[in-house]
Amino acid sequence: MKLVTAVVRPERVQQVKEALFQAGISGITLSRVSGHGGEQEVVEHYRGTRVMVEFRDKVEFRMAVSEPFVQAAIDAICRGARTGEVGDGKIFVQNLDRVVRIRTGEEDSAALTPVTEKKLTPSF
Numbered sequence: 001m002k003l004v005t006a007v008v009r010p011e012r013v014q015q016v017k018e019a020l021f022q023a024g025i026s027g028i029t030l031s032r033v034s035g036h037g038g039e040q041e042v043v044e045h046y047r048g049t050r051v052m053v054e055f056r057d058k059v060e061f062r063m064a065v066s067e068p069f070v071q072a073a074i075d076a077i078c079r080g081a082r083t084g085e086v087g088d089g090k091i092f093v094q095n096l097d098r099v100v101r102i103r104t105g106e107e108d109s110a111a112l113t114p115v116t117e118k119k120l121t122p123s124f
């Protein structure tokens, strides 16, 4: 199991959501965050030049997925989030030791939301 975290542009959230649901991934946590991705803005001042480190609004997706869905999640995020411009975001993949579904006590793969059954068409 992996924990996939992706930081994306807020204006691409809808496309990322749709791409993830199309890939069969439906257990997702989403947070508004502030991020800095290395871009530096050089501002001229009367006493010299300063580098501004700006934090921009971003949205973070987090999803726990079983191994067969890791690449599908990455592909879906890239498909939904990519504009080709600097600042499209980043994906972090971490090993995940344990998952527990609180309602049933199921653990690990059994605790992850079933990802292959697509009986309904979700609407966003």
Ligand SMILES: Nc1ncnc2c1ncn2[C@@H]1O[C@H](COP(=O)(O)OP(=O)(O)OP(=O)(O)O)[C@@H](O)[C@H]1O
Pocket: 007, 008, 034, 035, 036, 037, 038, 039, 056, 058, 085, 086, 087, 088, 089, 090
């Ligand atoms: N090394 C990092 N650690 C933690 N968060 C990061 C890191 N790099 C980027 N982020 C997060 O991702 C957001 C988007 O980063 P960004 O798209 O600028 O990444 P990048 O690697 O600089 O790519 P690009 O060259 O397209 O700008 C940042 O605002 C920040 O929230």
Ligand SMILES: [Mg+2]
Pocket: 037, 038, 039, 086, 087
């Ligand atoms: Mg950057």
